[in-house]
Amino acid sequence: MKKNTIMIQQFILVLTLLVSAVSCSGDENNTDDNGSQVPDPNPDEEVSYDIPEAEPEDMGFNPEKFREVDSRAALMGRLHSLLVIKNDTLVFENYYNNFSEGQASNLKSSSKSILNLLIGIAIEEGFIENINETLYDYVPEIYNDEMDPRKKDITIEHLMTMTSGLESTSLDNYSAWTNSDDWLRHALELPMEADPGEWYAYSTGDTHLLSAILTEATGMSSLEFAQKYLYEPMDIEVTRWETDPQGYNEGGNNVYVKPYDLAKIGIMVSNGGIYKDQRIVPEDWIEESIKFQVEPQGISRPFEIEGYGYLWWLVKANQYSTYSAIGHGGQYMMTIPELDLIVVLTSLSQGSTPGDHFTDIASLVEDYILASLEE
Numbered sequence: 001m002k003k004n005t006i007m008i009q010q011f012i013l014v015l016t017l018l019v020s021a022v023s024c025s026g027d028e029n030n031t032d033d034n035g036s037q038v039p040d041p042n043p044d045e046e047v048s049y050d051i052p053e054a055e056p057e058d059m060g061f062n063p064e065k066f067r068e069v070d071s072r073a074a075l076m077g078r079l080h081s082l083l084v085i086k087n088d089t090l091v092f093e094n095y096y097n098n099f100s101e102g103q104a105s106n107l108k109s110s111s112k113s114i115l116n117l118l119i120g121i122a123i124e125e126g127f128i129e130n131i132n133e134t135l136y137d138y139v140p141e142i143y144n145d146e147m148d149p150r151k152k153d154i155t156i157e158h159l160m161t162m163t164s165g166l167e168s169t170s171l172d173n174y175s176a177w178t179n180s181d182d183w184l185r186h187a188l189e190l191p192m193e194a195d196p197g198e199w200y201a202y203s204t205g206d207t208h209l210l211s212a213i214l215t216e217a218t219g220m221s222s223l224e225f226a227q228k229y230l231y232e233p234m235d236i237e238v239t240r241w242e243t244d245p246q247g248y249n250e251g252g253n254n255v256y257v258k259p260y261d262l263a264k265i266g267i268m269v270s271n272g273g274i275y276k277d278q279r280i281v282p283e284d285w286i287e288e289s290i291k292f293q294v295e296p297q298g299i300s301r302p303f304e305i306e307g308y309g310y311l312w313w314l315v316k317a318n319q320y321s322t323y324s325a326i327g328h329g330g331q332y333m334m335t336i337p338e339l340d341l342i343v344v345l346t347s348l349s350q351g352s353t354p355g356d357h358f359t360d361i362a363s364l365v366e367d368y369i370l371a372s373l374e375e
Helices: 002-020 063-074 108-124 149-153 156-160 171-178 183-189 204-218 222-234 259-270 283-289 355-372
Strands: 079-086 089-095 304-308 313-317 323-327 331-336 341-347
Touching (some): 108 156, 156 204, 259 341, 313 355, 341 355
Antiparallel strands (some): 079 089, 313 323
């Protein structure tokens, strides 16, 4: 009976996501942690340009076909930025709909992939021993004697694969969670729907608990840790990552990063954690993170889903497998290892996103960018 109940819950979750056309991340709305509209970030911040540049034709693109990429992108009313990187070289960069190169984009749930990198760094630096350590090891104060004892078995790995077993904080539960006085306790006090590691349920609450682990393990906020170990070594400036009422940075949401800087992070990941000859993230961590770990629910439309890694989406673009950071409203950092190609694409994250925007994103990537590569 329990198994049948879980199957019904999974079906309802998938159906809800498909009907509501939740972007490509599983975020439940376009609002901030308090349910209000997120203001546009301030423009005209300095951009540190250090990615080599070349013309598309020098990197194997058909120049006539590639010119159509910009024309198609300009027709997308919610698109903010588009960058294309081939062989670690920037071949295209443009901004749309009054968005400028100096503005930081709200990555929405693409923030989860940033968090993955931070956990890997924390393990390498000795702040965290391994992914088998539990949530209880780091934040025992949010537990109480009345809780389901299985909650003490929730590990870092479970949180990274959305298999904590906790009822999701997303979708219908999102507003109640973000309007609560204590996000950590609220997430943990939700009922267990399965044993940890038993089944996948997309939940930003899982990644928020992960952010708390990072903070308690390092003695720094997740933003401070990211600035010291990820952003500053790469000459990236990030100052905004929203917090909960207790001051914990949102583990799976609302990091603001300039698209160009997101491209730098994409290059670093594609090079096994190295950027400009400097080791940023352990190579073995990246290899494990972008591998299949669990079968997710169908919430990364319109691209075909191949699986979920450690906070990375594994989707296909045409016939090519990718690992991708995907955020609500159309925030993408998509890497195609077979082609040594990275596409960074950000969009308006406010308001209701029409389904055709996601279809247009897929068409832009598959029918224009990939189609312009010479055979």
